Amino acid sequence: PSAIKEEILAKYPPKIARKRAKSMVINDPELDQQIQSNVRTIPGIITQRGCTYAGCKGVVLGPTRDIVNLVHGPIGCSFYAWLTRRNQTDPDEQVEGGDNYMNYAFSTDMQDDNIVFGGEKKLAQAIQEAYDIFKPKAIGVFSTCPVGLIGDDVHAVSREMKEKLGDCNVFGFSCEGYKGVSQSAGHHIANNQLFRHVIGLDDTEPKHKYNVNLLGEYNIGGDGFEIDRIFKKCGINIICTFSGNSTMDKFANSHMADLNLVMCHRSINYMAEMQETKFGIPWFKVNFIGAESTAKAMRKIGEYFEDDELKARIEEVIAEEMPSVKEAVAKAKLKSDGKVAMLFVGGSRAHHYQELFGELGMQTVSAGYEFGHRDDYEGRKVLPTIKVDADSRNIEEIKVEKDETRYSPRASEEKLEALKEKGLEISDYRGMAPDMADQSLIVDDITHWETEKLIDFYKPDIFCAGIKEKYVVQKSGIPLKQLHSYDYGGPYAGFEGAKNFYADIEKILSTSIWKKIKAPWLNKETDPCICAEYVA
Ligand code: CFM
Ligand code: HCA
Secondary structure, three states: OHHHHHHHHHOOOHHHHHHHHOOEEEOOOOOOOOOOOOOOOOOOOOOOOOOHHHHHHHHHHOOEOOEEEEEEOOHHHHHOOOOOOOEOOOOOOOOOOOOOOOOOOEEOOOOHHHHHHOOHHHHHHHHHHHHHHHOOOEEEEEEOHHHHHHOOOHHHHHHHHHHHHOOOEEEEEOOOOOOOOOHHHHHHHHHHHHHHHOOOOOOOOOOOOOEEEEEEEOOEOOHHHHHHHHHHHHOOEEEEEEEOOEOHHHHHHHHHOOEEEEOOHHHHHHHHHHHHHHHOOOEEEOOOEOHHHHHHHHHHHHHHHOOHHHHHHHHHHHHHHHHHHHHHHHHHHHHHOOOEEEEEOOOOHHHHHHHHHHHOOOEEEEEEOOOOOHHHHHOHHHHHHOOOOHHHHOOOOOOOOOOOOOOOOOOOHHHHHHHHHOOOOEOOOOOOHHHOOOOOEEEOOOOHHHHHHHHHHHOOOEEEEOHHHHHHHHHOOOOEEEOOOHHHOOOOEHHHHHHHHHHHHHHHHOOOHHHHOOOOOOOOOOOOOHHHHHHO
């Protein structure tokens, strides 16, 4: 990989090459290597990244069904965020025919005159209109780029409207697209505002024995539903998932949990930390991608609750679920064993899915996040050494203190220490690098040029990324599996999800169609392509 790294960098102007070199690391699990991440994308480079608004409105609040997510901005920002993320919900879960606004796109539809003369009046009108039509429990106002540029105060308008409406929780997000260097800033802003305006509003005691929140699981393709099924079978109650299949009431009551489980560390670690500080809820990292990791996560929960009955129940469930998983993987492995994958996705899946590929006997030779931070690669131990720059300073860090009346440590220091001794990583995350093979190549915020060169070099059997990369990669002869939308498949989490994934990967690896397709402008005589056979 060092040769290909050099070759890639040689094409860049020297200053750019120096910068990109720091974002490409040849992995050595023995070394403490630093990777440059969470910095601005170089102008002119084709990045996979999205914007801060996408991370706030689309990712974190998007999956909550009973809040009206009102976008203050031009209509395009709403149109291109409308139902694209495949976060599923079950409106009948709590009450039949419960509120569900997820299939709507709410926007103030800012026009030129709003940009010139200000859009606050229009925003207030839009909040009133949404309230009059739907009478929602809550309205969230999301700022797009122009809002910050012209100085509309979405928080003041939200406050006024909340007061005026009386029974509707209205609050705003300063998540202008440019606010941070990627979606990641939007996650942080969303965490902050949920914590400020919703968490802790309902102190009702849970009726169940084991109460957890699942943080950083967004129910894409129904992943959360499969996880819910497993938890239910084991007798563990999820008070609130952040934010797959969530509701405002679940958020409001989530501080009553005994434990927080963190699935996508990147998007939600802030919530875990804030709930720990304010209410005393411990957290640890889990991964439900991969049947083995699912079993491991469930066992960790059993360990935490130190209850033999629960532990036995978890073992029973694993024993029930595993035989069909084993059967499915054995079948898929006939195709997949020894094959090679590359994963460039978001801020956690490029790591999590290495587990599933591992179960299929496939190696991940190169991987990276779009917008991960150093701790997502190198583990939380590097948090104190992460450089704060102007961009990260731009994102508000809210000061959280112990709640005077409601803080109660759910587990004693001694218990947490004992669990750590046992290998249960409390309040920790090791990151992607230690789990990757020696000499694999880790690339942060990969560019289009780097993607093409690495595909040429590694000739992977499968490339995993998103919709923007899909067709470019497939035109180069390599199948691309979307790990954001799952190519409209899924669920892939949990035991059932693992089986779906094995089957889908087996299908992908069973076709050579992408290698046979040639671009129509190639010479049919000298570059025979599959279509030529049909045309003839
Ligand atoms: Fe977390 Fe996500 Fe991801 Fe993410 Fe995303 Fe997503 Fe993703 Mo797309 S919250 S970091 S901002 S796991 S939307 S559900 S698939 S990039 S890897
Ligand atoms: C986002 C959402 C996204 C985009 C997926 C893709 C998702 O980042 O705004 O590029 O294919 O998962 O829907 O990550």
